[in-house]
Amino acid sequence: MKAPASTAVYFRVTGGLFLLLALTVSLAFVDMGPLNIVVAMTIAVVKALLVVLYFMHVKSADGVTRAAACAGVLWLIVMVALTLSDFLTRT
């Protein structure tokens, strides 16, 4: 869990986050039908992964910490998937 020796990685990650923010705003102005939300959420997940892996040091964390970090997201996926599998398939 030790932080990296250099701070350069934090500036690179921040640069990447700003590029992704610009990308998500630009693509929101393009009509892609139902794909808009898919693209927006995909970019958000990539941004979140950058923050989790580099700012929150999960990339260099031990197994127990990684498991705890995955646990919340795992249950969230179960909750969202089961609920939306109902509401998205109603006719």
Next chain:
Amino acid sequence: MGEHRIPVAHQFDDSVQQRSAATLGMWIFLATEVLFFGGMVLAYAVYRVLNPEAFARASRVQNILLGGINTAVLLTSSCTMALAVHAAQHGQRRRSVICLLSTMFLGLAFLVIKGVEYAEKLHEHLVPGIDFRYAGADAGAAQLYFILYFLLTGFHALHLTIGIGLLAVLAVRSALGYFSAEYSNPVEVAGLYWHFVDIVWIFLYPLIYLIQAYR
């Protein structure tokens, strides 16, 4: 704190074990936070699936520019927070305090911009329960959108306010020399919390503001 004494609580073998326990504890708390916000986001998703047109129309009153600026402000604050943790871990007291204060300042800037947006909503009669008058069709579904908007952004702002308070305590303690290269757990753990609040906004911005920007 004249000399460097590493405070290790008596239940821990050493500072390494104390440090991983602190990190693990914060991650478990964050798992409960993921589900706390997840429940509200799921409610938003369900009502948006049921009322796609009304939610898209209601979202058009949102100020995409102010929301985008706020996203940039929070992303930058995560960078300064990471730098504060880095400085604390390397025993650079002065740098750590400066980065903590910058992070607090950016957090406050976010809250001020959010306040401007809330004031706009109040001015346009779009605050359910206080003053809600909606001209368009499907006023009921639009009201749901604004209820969920205030619920999600309100709890996010509350978390940010708590984060700013935490950082204020840590900045004072850093300046007083409580932390060193051997012991900086509180700064690291507060950093994890701050980054989590940033991640929540990373999802809220496209969900709430960018539904149908192309119309």
